[in-house]
Amino acid sequence: MKILVINGPNLNLLGVREPAIYGRQTYAELEAFIGKVAKELGVEVEVRQTNHEGVIVDWIQECRGRFDALVLNAAAYTHTSVAIHDAIKAVEVRTVEVHLSEPKNRDDFRRVSFVEDVAERTCSGRGFESYADALRHLAS
Ligand code: DQA
Numbered sequence: 001m002k003i004l005v006i007n008g009p010n011l012n013l014l015g016v017r018e019p020a021i022y023g024r025q026t027y028a029e030l031e032a033f034i035g036k037v038a039k040e041l042g043v044e045v046e047v048r049q050t051n052h053e054g055v056i057v058d059w060i061q062e063c064r065g066r067f068d069a070l071v072l073n074a075a076a077y078t079h080t081s082v083a084i085h086d087a088i089k090a091v092e093v094r095t096v097e098v099h100l101s102e103p104k105n106r107d108d109f110r111r112v113s114f115v116e117d118v119a120e121r122t123c124s125g126r127g128f129e130s131y132a133d134a135l136r137h138l139a140s
Contacts, residue, residue: 003138004067005034005131006059007049008075014100021101023127030128037132041139053077053084060087069094071134078103078113085114096134099124 007027010017015026025033031047038045046067050056056074063070070093074084078097088095095118102125103110116122123133 001043001068001139002066003038003043003045003069003071003135004059004063005045005047005071006056007047007073008056008077009051011073011075012049012051021106023100025128030131033128034131034135037135041135043135043139045135053081056081057083057087060084060091060093063093064091067093069096069138071096071098071131071138072115072119073098073100073131074115078115079110081114085118088115088118094138095119096137097122097124098130098134100127100130101125 012027014022014030015024027049034045034047048059056077060070072095074081077084078099097113097115097119103113121134121137123130123137126133
């Protein structure tokens with residue numbers, strides 16, 4: 001099984017960005033963690049990060065015929081992007097929404113997710129473990 005993991009805006013700043021919410025571990029550590037879990041589960045992963053909404057749309061479209069599933073932390077675009085919602089629907093790839101924090105317990109504007117209803121599951125609120133939960137779900 002080949003899984004694309006997409007991380008959206010500001011996740012490259014993990015470790016320095018709001019550590020009280022996102023922790024002190026860096027983005028490089030997140031990539032290493034995802035790679036380790038994937039290896040344990042016997043799945044292949046490709047992990048990417050971008051700060052640009054259109055690039056996320058391009059990468060979702062790339063899933064067609066190339067990846068079996070998508071793990072998506074769209075970060076702030078989760079709460080705003082109809083384009084990302086539409087791309088997931090168009091490609092019909094198995095998608096798991098991921099968040100390090102629990103957005104619904106934070107600001108009101110984070111209660112809306114444009115990814116939620118086109119994803120088969122949401123894994124959130126468990127830091128790096130949210131990604132492990134997503135990979136385990138897809139691998140099972
Ligand atoms: C996030 C939650 C979002 O609300 C926020 O905009 C992010 C990160 C998370 O992983 O907890 O950038 O997706």
